[in-house]
Amino acid sequence: MKKSEMEFKSPSRQSRVALILIIYSRLKGFVSRLWPIILIGFFTGNFNFSNPDGLTLTIMILAVASGIAGIIAYFRYYYWIENDQFVIRKGVLSKSLTQIPMDRIQTVDFEQNLIHQIFNVVGLKIQTAGTQQAEIKMEALEVPIANALREYILSKKVDTIVTEDGTEIQSAVLPQEEIYRISFGRLIKIGLTENHLRSGFFIVFALWWFLDNLREAGLNLEDYEQEVSTAIGASLVIIGILSIVFLFLSIFISVARVVLQHFDLRLLRSDQGFKLISGLFNRKEVAAPYNKIQVLQWSQNLIQKFLGYHTIVMKQASSVEVSNKKSIQVPGVYAQDIQAIEDYLFPEREEKDIEYYAINKHFFIRPALYGGILTILLCVGLWFNKSAILFIAAVILFFLFFCYRKYLTLKKATYAINHQAVFLKGGAFGSSQWMTMLHKIQAVSIRQSPYQRRRKLADLDIHTASGTTSIPYIPLDRAAYLHDYLCYQIEVKEKHWM
């Protein structure tokens, strides 16, 4: 410990590898913003590097300038520890000095993408308990330095936790216990049971976008379209083959996505919180202290229901705006795993014998009514427009599907509130659950639309530090009562929300 303290006393720069990463991330940001232009430029042959035109030249100069700015920024970036504060000085034109009291630091997360892995460095993210942009990101530190830094920061933190909570944690390094690990076999199963429709939509969208860009780039697609459509019209076999290819591609994409994100996923826990390590090329370590987790939600789709798999998400209080990056997501967990996680997180929730209430049927009637009117108008319009009967049938079919889905949602949506926690259940074809403790609630509001006002119904919004959830279409008097009850409970609960 003493040694590491010495090391961080003087201002030091990040690892040299950070240079590569900064330039890489700047270029990536550049390309991701301008890639339609670049792509079109290549397709139309507008880019001529030996004799560049104005646009190409501007892009090149901007790219080089942003790279140079990144290099200067690297040399102007220093970090050190001073008076129990983590200090960062940075900036080229507008300089800034950021100081974070060590005991305010909530988590220190590591991140390793492919470049990090090759050079054996890690990216570092320091999160604090604040609500403003209280987050520090470092591009690259050598692994031993990063470990020492984290250990040092966390050792400082443990001291303060002893004084604040009265809990007795003797050792600085907390024992960690692995509570869940995904084998490769299960990972594949999870991938196979994902929602392939989403991947399918992604393919369709990507294809459509690509063709659209080609057309804009001046490629004459009409000729091909003719050929393709005659070929397709010629045989059902081709349609069959294409759909099978499409199906396999969808499944492949979802499996690949799951494997990339959750490869060798390990969930660890200590007395302070959870830690998640996962990822194939981009290996991530996310820490979630118990007190920072605000909301627990888990869900399963129709196929996963048969396998008993759930995806559980622990949402952390987020400093800027609610972002998914800060939630811990674990797929493929069984009901008993969820139970265990709930026990660690919210042991006082008293879920047994709790009574669930249904929401009002107007939750279904209103969209069905309005949607129905809209559908009829649309169909009449299409009829007069002499559209194909198949198209009108598709519109009606879509409406019926929408109604069915809404009906299932109505049937599944229930809520329960006891003196400790709020529980919501929902889902259409699959199922989902959401819960938070009453002391984590930030504010409550009641909302009414004119339709709801006529029927004395209301939505109850529950605001937490990781997002707002609403209980829709409940009787107004009940909403008003819950409104008052939750206010009372927030006031009575002594536990801090974080």
Add this chain to the structure above:
Amino acid sequence: MNPFNNPQIDIEDLPRSEDLQYSGLETDYRSVQIISNCIFWLFFGVAFGIGFLFAIPVPKLLFYIIAAIGVALIIFSFISIFVGFRKKQYAIRDKDIHYKRGWIWTSHTVIPFKRIQHSEVVQGPVDRMFDLAKIRIFTAGGSNSDLTIPGLRVGNANQIKDLITSRIATTRKPVLTNEEE
């Protein structure tokens, strides 16, 4: 909590937010809104007028339709000011602050003082003409649960702010000091 001092709460006895005495906003705030609305539509109208006159040639019929929609929107925005003004009400209890608003879609939000992160009093240029200010209240719940109560006398707004500050002053250390050199 002390386990020996834990009286049972009768659910009927919970303080009810419906029974509160809500106060409306200062009537001057209506003038503020009318002036701001006029300025907004004036800018909008000028921009559109220039656009139609010089830039985009439109058929007469389309122009009349757009103009009619514009007039309808303007009328609606003024009605909205008058009706909506009476619906904006707030109340402060010992431990929380209530704000109601909306005449088509209504909402009623409560923020306990315990959960307020910070608050600020802001005054726009039009507000200043009428000696009005608005108070913004921030929670950790993000923009969804943040509140802005407009149309308060500057003195009142500051009083509320001081009340909030005294209620949340549990000597919290600043989380992050970010100085620009």
